[in-house]
Amino acid sequence: MPATLYERLGGEERIQRLVTDVVENHYSNPLIRSRFANSNRAEVERHVVEFLCAGSGGPQCYTGKDLVSAHKGMNISEQELVAAMDDIVAAMTKNGYDQAEKNEVVAILYSLKGDVVRL
Numbered sequence: 055m056p057a058t059l060y061e062r063l064g065g066e067e068r069i070q071r072l073v074t075d076v077v078e079n080h081y082s083n084p085l086i087r088s089r090f091a092n093s094n095r096a097e098v099e100r101h102v103v104e105f106l107c108a109g110s111g112g113p114q115c116y117t118g119k120d121l122v123s124a125h126k127g128m129n130i131s132e133q134e135l136v137a138a139m140d141d142i143v144a145a146m147t148k149n150g151y152d153q154a155e156k157n158e159v160v161a162i163l164y165s166l167k168g169d170v171v172r173l
C-alpha cells in the first residue's frame with residue numbers, strides 16, 4: 055500500500071507545525087487578515103489541524119463546523135481563496151515539503167472551492 059497523504063505530511067506533529075505557520079501567514083496577510091479579527095485563533099488552529107489530519111487519512115476526528123457553515127455569510131472571493139492557498143504553499147515550503155505533496159494539497163483545497171467561496 056502506498057503511504058497515505060497523512061503519512062507523507064509527517065503525521066500529527068508535523069501537521070501541527072505546518073498549521074501554526076499557515077495560521078500565522080493568514081493573520082499577517084493583508085488580503086485576508088481582517089477576516090480573522092473576531093475569531094478564536096487557538097480554536098481555529100485546533101480545528102484546522104483536525105481537518106487536515108482527518109481529511110488526509112489520519113485517525114483524528116474533525117470536531118469543527120462543516121466547511122459551508124464555517125464560511126457562510128462571509129462572501130469570500132476567489133482572490134481571497136488564492137491568497138489563503140498561497141499562505142499554505144508558503145508554509146509548506148518553509149516546512150520542507152516536496153512539490154508532490156504541495157500539488158496534492160493545492161488540488162484538494164481547490165476542489166473545496168464551492169464550499170467556501172461566495173457563500
Ligand code: HEM
Nearest residue numbers: 086089090093101102105118119124134135138163166170
Ligand atoms: C478550501 C479552502 C479552505 C478550507 C479547507 C478552510 C477550512 C476551515 C476550517 C476547517 C475552519 C475551522 C472551522 C471551525 O472552527 O469550526 C475554518 C475557519 C475559518 N475560515 Fe476557512 N477554509 C478555507 C478557506 C478560507 C478562506 C479563503 C477564508 C477567507 C479569507 C477563510 C476564512 C475563515 C475564517 C475567518 C474562519 C474562522 C471562522 C470562525 O471564527 O468561526 N477560510 N476554515
